[in-house]
Amino acid sequence: MHDKVMVVTGGSRGIGAATCLLAAERGYGVVVNYAGNVAAAEAVCARIHHMGGEAVAVRGDVSLAEDVEHIFRAADRMGRLAALVNNAGIIAPAGRVDAMTADSIAKVLAVNVTGSMLCAGAAIRRMSSRHGGRGGGIVNLSSAAAKLGAPGTSVDYAASKGAIDTLTVGLALEVAAEGIRVNGVRPGIIETEFHAASGDPGRVERLAPSLPMQRAGTAEEVALAILWLLSEEAAYVTGTTVAVTGGRAITP
Numbered sequence: 001m002h003d004k005v006m007v008v009t010g011g012s013r014g015i016g017a018a019t020c021l022l023a024a025e026r027g028y029g030v031v032v033n034y035a036g037n038v039a040a041a042e043a044v045c046a047r048i049h050h051m052g053g054e055a056v057a058v059r060g061d062v063s064l065a066e067d068v069e070h071i072f073r074a075a076d077r078m079g080r081l082a083a084l085v086n087n088a089g090i091i092a093p094a095g096r097v098d099a100m101t102a103d104s105i106a107k108v109l110a111v112n113v114t115g116s117m118l119c120a121g122a123a124i125r126r127m128s129s130r131h132g133g134r135g136g137g138i139v140n141l142s143s144a145a146a147k148l149g150a151p152g153t154s155v156d157y158a159a160s161k162g163a164i165d166t167l168t169v170g171l172a173l174e175v176a177a178e179g180i181r182v183n184g185v186r187p188g189i190i191e192t193e194f195h196a197a198s199g200d201p202g203r204v205e206r207l208a209p210s211l212p213m214q215r216a217g218t219a220e221e222v223a224l225a226i227l228w229l230l231s232e233e234a235a236y237v238t239g240t241t242v243a244v245t246g247g248r249a250i251t252p
């Protein structure tokens with residue numbers, strides 16, 4: 001049984017995949033959750049097995065309570081849960097609020113907010129000293145959009161990430177005395193396939209020169225911040241969200 005297991009939701013691609021690989025390098029057994037892209041999830045696991053690590057791909061929609069239990073039962077089979085990265089996130093096709101539908105708004109909130117809260121609950125039931133656990137860490141994926149609001153394109157998504165910021169603060173305080181630290185990372189423009197989902201695959205290339213550091217970030221750069229927050233080096237850090245934005249949207 002592994003003494004250090006990490007669940008990464010949406011671990012099959014982008015920031016989640018980079019987090020899985022770095023976590024394995026740092027000695028975690030990794031549950032690579034995915035929604036539908038089994039080939040991508042299996043490829044992440046294959047890379048981890050190749051480096052001598054332990055990983056399992058687990059399909060599950062984080063917005064569904066029964067799927068979340070299935071994901072965490074896979075973690076239980078691997079060993080002691082030590083960390084959760086609430087990374088799974090979606091964005092709807094770009095549009096103004098006055099053109100959004102109830103279904104589309106609900107879907108974004110269900111995956112980004114409900115999913116993160118359901119997974120946090122499952123993790124706390126395993127890690128909290130209140131439930132007989134030995135503690136652990138949670139990192140929630142926010143976004144620069146939570147500060148910028150994403151007017152004209154993705155206010156629904158931005159609002160979901162604003163909710164994540166509040167979740168990070170409230171949950172950190174709720175479990176601070178139970179051996180669990182809860183933090184967030186706030187990525188800016190990161191090179192992943194995410195932007196294509198909003199209908200704007202050229203977004204990274206177009207915006208990169210206008211950013212303070214004049215380039216987009218990489219998934220690996222976000223993963224490094226996530227792993228730092230989960231490490232002993234951040235032992236007295238909880239309830240905060242670290243911007244990984246190359247200087248964008250850093251004002252409180």
Ligand code: NAP
Pocket residue numbers: 009010011012013014015016033034035036037038040060061062063086087088089090111141142143144186187188189190191192193194195
């Ligand atoms: P991505 O490349 O689009 O990958 C999304 C991942 O989430 C995939 O592994 C996908 O699984 C999974 N997923 C989607 N819906 C899911 C669901 N209902 N249940 C479980 N897994 C689900 O995204 P990314 O760019 O790496 O973004 C990761 C996180 O960072 C998101 O929370 C996003 O909001 C945040 N973020 C990204 C950026 C950026 O510029 N990329 C900026 C700020 C914040 P499948 O492979 O099976 O589809």
